Amino acid sequence: MRAVLDPNVYIAALISPTGAPGQLIASWVDRRLELVVSTELLEELVTVLERPKFRRWVCLEAAHAFVAGLREAATLVDDATPVPGATADPDDDYLVALARAAEADYLVSGDAHLTEVSDPDPPVLTPRQLLALLEPV
Secondary structure, eight states: OEEEEOHHHHHHHHHOTTSHHHHHHHHHHTTSSEEEEEHHHHHHHHHHHTSGGGGGTOOHHHHHHHHHHHHHHSEEEOOOOOOTTSSSSGGGHHHHHHHHHTTOSEEEOSOHHHHTOSSOSSOEEOHHHHHHHSOOO
16 A cells, blocks of 8 residues: 655654554554655655754654654655645645655655545545555554
8 A cells, every 4th residue: 555644644653653643654664655755745745854843752763763753665756746725724635746746656644734625646544544444554
């Protein structure tokens, strides 16, 4: 199964490794899930993780190592041209374009701007919904 995860899902995984987002990362490590990333997604992720408010949960070194690990081991595809109006938040439109260009099975997010899109292509699931679709170990 191939998925694009919203940067907020990666951040949630770092903050709470035992929660649903953390379990998705574990599924990726176990090769039960293929994660698709792009330069734009990784840049957004590192920019957010560098904010001082995240030092409570993850040090800069660990945040950079996490993003470097994604860059190295996830499926890295070219940035896609955003689809204007694909979501209520223009900053999220690139994620829809990335998921479509990468032929992802799912776009995964906890963001209502994405989860509440009507008739999304590809389908948008929450981390918990995707976990339910993955075969148990």
